[in-house]
Amino acid sequence: MMNLKYTLQLQRKNILSFFLAAIFIWSLFAVKWSEDLVHSGGLATIQQVALALFNPNLSPTIIQLALESTWITLAYAVCGMTLAIVIAFFFGIFASGIMFDHTGPKLVFKWVFRGILGFLRAIHELVWALIFVAMFGLSPLSAILALGIPYGGILGRILADMLNDIPEEPIQALRASGASKLQCLLYGYFPLVRANIISYTMYRFECAIRSSAIMSFVGLGGLGFQIQLSLNDLKYDEVWTFLFFLIGIVVLVDSWSVHVRKGIHEAKKGFTFVSFSFFFTILLLISSWWFIFSYEQASLKDLFSEKNAFYAQKFFAGLFGIGAENTPAFLQLEAWKEALKLTYETLRMSVLAIGISTIAMFLTVIPAARNIADGSLTLIRKWYAWLLFGFIRILYIFSRAIPELVWAMIIIFILKPGILPGAIALALHNFGILGKLCAEVIEDLDERPVRNLASCGASKSQMLLYGVLPAVMPKFLMYILYRWEVIMRTTIVVGFVGAGGLGQQFKMSLSFFHYTDVSLLLLCYCILVLIADLLSEAARKAAK
Template identity: 55%
Template sequence: MNNSKKFIHLYSKSLLSLGLLLIFILSLFSINWEDKLIHSGGKATLAQISRAIFSPDFSGEILHLSFISTWRTLVYAVAGISLAIIIAFIFGVLSSGILFKNKTTKKIFMHIFRRILGFMRSIHELIWAWLFVAALGLTPFSAIFALAIPYGGTLGRIFSDMLKDVSNKPIEALDSSGASNFQILFYGYLPMVKLDMISYTMYRFECAVRSSAIMSFIGLGGLGYQIQLSLADLAYNEVWTFIFFLVSLVIFIDLWSNILRNILIKDNNKSSIFGLNFKKLSFLLILTLLISSWWFIFKIEGADIFSFFSEKNYYYTKKFLSELIGIGRDDIAYLNLFHWKNALVLTLQTLNMSILAIGFSTIGMLITVIPVARNISDGSLGRTAKWYNRILFSIIRFIYIFSRAVPELIWAMIVIFVFKPGILPGAIALALHNFGILGKLSAEAIEGIDARPIKNLSTSGANSPEQLFYGIIPDIMKKFITYIIYRWEVILRTTIIVGFVGAGGLGHQFKLSMSYFHYTEITLILVCYILLVWFADILSDKMREIIK
């Protein structure tokens, strides 16, 4: 019976792998490869952009502008993630159901708040930004709330799952001693999930910095805004200067979060940098960033929180929501069959773009991931270490970091200078960003495998390709597929924003509808977008069940 179950599980996993490969191959037919996909001057533009990477503009004026823009990008990221943490904690606790002992009440609260969190994170932060600007105007809070809502939804879902997975024994002990629900939360649940919460929040903060950079698309300053202006002026040397600053900021946060996470996991209070305790230094840095960021927003940017509750804002928000619903209008797009047909075609294009993107990034990962795994590079996984291993390791690791540090929209801005508008440049831009993330996750999966079976293959005379195909790949295939499915979900949520720069799909139509004030079309596009994301969530859950 056990052998039968193993066979069925192996068969299902193999069938899923073949199915995913077939879907990617079919998605390639959505591109008309016979057409000229590259602009007439696309190759020359690509050469100019490539050459400019080796000669960024480090003039005093550009460096000064880069530092200011970097600070503004960081400020919005800090403000947005700080609000997101508050939202995530409240909604995460309520959706976990741990505060309720009555089963019916618990079930109702869990269902309501999990649906709210799902809705919050299903819409991309740039879409939220467009909606806030349309309703409330161009204020710093449009960007901050646009970051806080989807990140609050994502963090809240993770916090909820962490709290639900806590061991019952310590909680039952506190409950039997007469502790209240809030005492159980703060003295039982939170101490056991605190490290995981901090670790994941730091990762999301790194993502928030990238998201903050693309808030420039709604008119707010920052590194993304400067990149956009420099691309419009064809000043590619300046473009790479601003991109290098963004990459450096992301790398700094990534290194800082990794060091802090390791210290917290090991409970090492003696770790120091420049003679200062790293945990205390991190706390002071976080506190300083919080205070200075909100001070900058209120004092320098002139943001006024009370303006949100003014009669003027109430009037414009009410008017915008009425326009979205179509009150008083005869030409309501979401009640028109022609608009629905057009929207469904665009939805299919968006789905194809996401499949192409995850396919391209997976191919890139498979080609590069082996030499970038640390235990393969140093020869500890059964392969003989070569002199060039460390060189390949360093080069590909840097490519991974650079690839994922640049947001998808900025990649799309660059790619669209070379390729004609359509889903192909959108897929390439998405793949360039996710290739680095997928490669990093997959390399870490290889670094975590048991080396003994691989060494046994090596001692029995297996060469490197045999060790790879009979030892390494079977061991990590489950994790590879899991990461691919996870990144596909993320890509699908992001496909809509690359459409803003001409990559096709729902995003391109969303931008056009916003520009022409066709608000009921926006409602229809958002409905299709949310349904597509929910479909992806259900499908990915089913696929993960197959490979468990």
């Protein structure tokens, strides 16, 4: 019986792997492969960008500008995450259903709030930014709302899932001792999820910094704004200076996160790194909000003024086609045909992107694992293993630290607008993330089966083929599918700079105030994200 179950699981994984490979091949036909893909000066541009990488502009003026822009990017990210945590706290608790005893209200609240969280996170932060700028104007609070809402949706969903996964025994013990629901929440649920939710929040903060950098696309300052200006002026040495600052801040936050997680698990007494991080976080919060309200002169009063209320009402009326002279786009058959064509194009872009990043990950992930580099897994040590390990890990950091939109802005100088530059930009960013996650899977692998193969005389390639890959493949597939969901949300963003799909048309429709077209494209986008979530969830179950 067990053998039959194992055989069926293996067949499901093989079918899933074959299906994923087949749809990647299908996505390749979305691109018309020819010499016409590259700009006439594309090769020369590649050379200029590559040479500038080793010769960034380090003049005092540029360094000062980079430091100021780094602080602006960080401040927006901190304020956005503050709002996200508040949203996640309240919506996540209601979405978990733990505050209700009766099945009826519990299910209603659970699915209503899960639906709200799903909607909040389905729309990319840059799309939210464009919407809020159209409603409230070019205010710092537009960017903060744009960061806080989708990240709140993501954090809220994670918090709800963590609260649902807590064993009932400790909570029942608290209830039996007379604890109220609030006391159960504060002394039962929260202590059990604290370490994991802090860890995930730190990871999302790293992502928020990258998202904050691309808020420049709607006209707000920061590193992304300087990168965009330097790219437009073809000053690639300045581009790399600002990119190095962005990479540096992402690496620092990543390192901070690692030490905080380590400190939480060790639970030492006295003034520890976790204690220092707590006070530093408070200082960072105060400084960031002071900067937004004092230096950037953001105003809640102005945000909710009669003038902004008028523009917001006008914007929403336009989205629903109220008072429109012509038939709204979402009621026109031809408009639906064009929108669905762009949706299909966007889907193929996302598949091509995850396919490219997956292939790149598989080519690099083995030497990027620490237990492969030091020989502890395969019992085979090579002098060059650590050099290869260090080089690939730096490549992963470099790849994932640069946002997709920035990659797209660079690539569009080399390749002509279309699906391919968007797919490559998405693949470059997700290659670093996939590589890091999958390398850690190999590092956490049970070493005994692989060592047994080594003791039987298996070569290194045989150990990797028959010992490592079968053990890690289910988690690899889960990470690949998860990143595909994320890529699906991001495809609309790379389209803003001419990379094709829904994003390119969305930006044009918003620029020309064709608001019913915007509604139709947003609807198609949400449907696409929902379908991706459902397909990915089904595929992940098959991969287990």
